[in-house]
Amino acid sequence: MKVLIPGLILLITLSGCYKGKRVDIIVHNADIHVLNDAMDKASAMAIADGEIIEVGPERAILNKYHAPQLLNAEQKDVLPGLHDAHTHIMALAKQRLILDLTATKSYEAMLRKVKKHASNSTSSVVYGRGWDQSLWPESAMPDNRKLNQLFPNTPVALERVDGHTMLVNQAMLSLAQIDTATHVEGGEVITDQQGALTGILMDHAIDLIQPHLPQPSPTEIKEQLMILQRELFALGITNIHEAGLSHRDLNILQEMAQSDQLQLNVYGMLFPSEDNIAFAEEQGYYENGPLSIRSFKIVADGSLGSHGACMIDPYTDTSTHGFLLKSPTEIKRIFGIGKSLDYQVNSHCIGDSTNRLVLKIIDSLMSDQPDHRWRIEHAQIVHPDDFELFNSSNVIPSVQPTHATTDQRWAENRIGKNRLENGGYAYRSLHKQTGMLLFGTDFPVESFNPFATIHSAVQRKNTEDQPSDGFLPAESVSLSTTLKAMTLWAAFGSFQGHKSGSLQKGKDATFIILDQPLNSSSTYVPNYAAQTYIKGERVYNMDL
Ligand SMILES: [Zn+2]
Numbered sequence: 064m065k066v067l068i069p070g071l072i073l074l075i076t077l078s079g080c081y082k083g084k085r086v087d088i089i090v091h092n093a094d095i096h097v098l099n100d101a102m103d104k105a106s107a108m109a110i111a112d113g114e115i116i117e118v119g120p121e122r123a124i125l126n127k128y129h130a131p132q133l134l135n136a137e138q139k140d141v142l143p144g145l146h147d148a149h150t151h152i153m154a155l156a157k158q159r160l161i162l163d164l165t166a167t168k169s170y171e172a173m174l175r176k177v178k179k180h181a182s183n184s185t186s187s188v189v190y191g192r193g194w195d196q197s198l199w200p201e202s203a204m205p206d207n208r209k210l211n212q213l214f215p216n217t218p219v220a221l222e223r224v225d226g227h228t229m230l231v232n233q234a235m236l237s238l239a240q241i242d243t244a245t246h247v248e249g250g251e252v253i254t255d256q257q258g259a260l261t262g263i264l265m266d267h268a269i270d271l272i273q274p275h276l277p278q279p280s281p282t283e284i285k286e287q288l289m290i291l292q293r294e295l296f297a298l299g300i301t302n303i304h305e306a307g308l309s310h311r312d313l314n315i316l317q318e319m320a321q322s323d324q325l326q327l328n329v330y331g332m333l334f335p336s337e338d339n340i341a342f343a344e345e346q347g348y349y350e351n352g353p354l355s356i357r358s359f360k361i362v363a364d365g366s367l368g369s370h371g372a373c374m375i376d377p378y379t380d381t382s383t384h385g386f387l388l389k390s391p392t393e394i395k396r397i398f399g400i401g402k403s404l405d406y407q408v409n410s411h412c413i414g415d416s417t418n419r420l421v422l423k424i425i426d427s428l429m430s431d432q433p434d435h436r437w438r439i440e441h442a443q444i445v446h447p448d449d450f451e452l453f454n455s456s457n458v459i460p461s462v463q464p465t466h467a468t469t470d471q472r473w474a475e476n477r478i479g480k481n482r483l484e485n486g487g488y489a490y491r492s493l494h495k496q497t498g499m500l501l502f503g504t505d506f507p508v509e510s511f512n513p514f515a516t517i518h519s520a521v522q523r524k525n526t527e528d529q530p531s532d533g534f535l536p537a538e539s540v541s542l543s544t545t546l547k548a549m550t551l552w553a554a555f556g557s558f559q560g561h562k563s564g565s566l567q568k569g570k571d572a573t574f575i576i577l578d579q580p581l582n583s584s585s586t587y588v589p590n591y592a593a594q595t596y597i598k599g600e601r602v603y604n605m606d607l
Contacts, residue, residue: 086111086130087599088572091121093136096581098143098550098565102543108141110572113598118566139593140581142546143566144301144328144573145513146553148461149440149503152305152329153312154226156287158507160279162191165224165507169199173221174209181217189214190276192222193507194230197368197473204369206255207232207262220272225508227366229264231272236260239271247271249388251371266365266388281315285324288315292327296603298513299575299592302328304461304503304557306409306440307360310338320354326602328353328573330557332360332409335397343404348558353597357558358407360440361397362388364417367443367470367477372414375446379479385414394421398428401437407558409438409461415446415486422449426456433457436556438501441466442493444478445486453496459556460493461501464519464545465509471525471534484535490520491538500540501556502548513549514590520545521583528587542583572599 091107097118107124109116117124162180167173173194181189196204210219210232218235222228236242243260245252250267254260264272295303308316308331319325333339333356342349342356349356364387365371370378373385389397394410401408412418421439429435435457442453442460453460467488475483486492494500502520504511515526520540523533533539540548554564562571578593595603 083126083128086116086128088132088134089124089128089130090134090136090141090574091125092138093141093576094138095141095566096143096546097567098546099567100551105566108566108572108574110599113572113600115566115568115570115572117568136576140577141566142299142575142577142581143550143564144575144595144597145299145549146302146304146501146557146564147295147300147503147506147511147513148304148501148549148553148556149306149463149505150303150511151226151307151505151507152288152291152303153284153308153315155507156284156291157279158192159287160283161277162189163193164191164221165193165195166198167194170196170201170205170209174213177210177219177221178213181214181219186277187217188235188275188277189217189219191220192226193224194221195224195368202473204228204253204261204263205230210262218275220276222269223369225366225368227266227371228369229269229272231262231264233260233262235272235275236262238275241268241271245271248390249386251386265369265371266386281318284315285319288319289324292325293603295327295511296595297591297605298511299577299595300327300511300513301573301575301595301597302330302553302557302559302563304330304332304501304553306332306411306503306505307334307362308332308339309334310336310342313339313342313356316354317351320351323352325353326597328559328563328597329355330358330559331356332358335359335361335400340400343406347404355557355559358409359397359401360409360411361394362411363394363421364388364412364414367413367474370477372444373416374414374444374478375416375419376482378477380476384416387417387420391420391424395424395428398424402428402432407436407438409440411440413441413443415444415449415482418442418445419449419452422452422456422458425458426452429456436558438556443488444482445489445493447485450486450489450492450496453493458497459499459501459552460497461503461556462488462490462493463503463505463509464490464516465504465525467538468519468523468525468529468534469509471530488535489538491540494540494544499552499555500544500548501553502545515587516549517542517545517583518587520548522585524585524587526587528585545583571597573597578605
């Protein structure tokens with residue numbers, strides 16, 4: 064008898080475990096947001112070989128399947144892994160290897176940081192990034208006079224948070240052979256009223272400095288990317304759309320995908336350099352595990368914060384219009400290459416003039432291919448007459464809700480009330496035209512916190528709940544639109560809809576379990592991923 068009893072217990076346990084079809088994981092007791100068009104909900108999900116086998120009611124799934132791993136979600140929200148549809152992870156990896164100037168509160172405070180950094184550094188050049196003059200009491204664009212006094216001989220380059228403006232000292236200007244006669248197509252070397260150089264360089268003028276800046280090694284960059292992908296998983300982001308890859312950065316990501324270091328799904332947009340175009344011609348639609356490439360990125364104008372976005376009428380606080388970074392002829396040339404290679408082209412357009420130009424070109428060029436999925440990144444200021452061009456041209460707007468709630472402090476100064484209220488950060492109006500939006504953060508310009516994006520999109524407030532009535536609240540969108548913009552539509556807009564973006568049969572089992580209940584209340588509540596899975600494999604657990 065002593066031998067038989069344990070045997071009997073074992074038999075009962077085994078028969079209990081082995082009813083139904085075997086899968087690898089069953090997620091149950093969950094509040095599953097399927098994120099299909101109908102926004103269905105479910106409570107259980109069966110997963111095998113990294114794919115979703117079935118999603119449905121608790122009893123139905125538990126009766127039909129058995130699995131060695133039963134994952135009790137304790138009624139928490141389960142969502143498809145989130146996409147950030149506009150990122151610069153390579154820039155953030157590099158920024159973490161230089162002097163970080165984000166959130167610096169004044170010009171003087173920035174100088175103190177620069178001085179301290181330089182005294183501890185062995186580099187012959189001082190290089191920092193992240194300042195934003197709109198956070199300073201003086202709020203005017205700085206010049207390099209004090210920087211020249213502090214650093215008469217050491218070249219210093221300090222990039223603005225948006226990457227569209229750089230402050231450099233005279234030693235750096237001399238090193239790069241920039242003087243008042245320097246002229247750069249698609250860029251500006253700013254001078255003061257006396258015609259003297261201020262040390263401010265905009266857009267393509269920054270290219271003259273690049274060769275003189277320290278370049279981190281691929282190994283250093285890879286180390287930072289490994290840290291960053293874990294930070295993204297902790298916030299539930301499993302997919303990013305990297306908005307502009309140089310050939311060198313493309314090679315780094317390819318090596319990481321090849322050696323299985325890359326777990327994060329990266330959809331890369333290539334800068335249209337000669338070597339990248341040659342890559343596209345050779346590879347076509349490139350896929351290597353989590354890395355996929357089928358698009359070009361063009362930067363058509365600058366940023367509103369730097370007065371570089373190209374506007375139909377002049378800025379309200381200057382007499383300038385901003386400028387294009389590429390001529391219409393060059394834009395058409397790249398669009399032609401994209402079309403001939405069946406590559407998507409994603410255009411950075413901030414100003415209303417740029418949006419109009421690019422929309423009109425796409426409207427005529429792609430009229431024979433309605434499902435081209437070409438995107439406008441930012442679509443920040445759109446002329447009221449041009450919204451319907453999004454509909455007629457089938458262009459997908461890819462926008463960043465946190466830009467609205469960051470820029471709300473100064474956007475009206477730049478373009479005035481009328482333009483702001485009739486086409487500024489107009490996500491509801493864009494959605495109405497296209498039936499689709501993609502949401503991203505543009506990190507490191509903003510933080511990559513997707514819950515800040517949700518709050519900005521739905522409540523039109525930042526994480527400090529400012530402004531208290533919401534910024535242009537008529538342009539807010541619903542929580543379901545927001546979630547689709549971060550999952551279902553983002554997957555469609557990156558040609559990954561067959562495997563990503565919703566929790567449906569046959570798609571990758573890439574999902575997150577949220578720590579706190581998903582909400583869109585008027586007060587910001589921080590949230591995180593409790594667990595993150597990619598293709599059925601747990602890549603993050605907040606308890607470990
Ligand atoms: Zn960007």
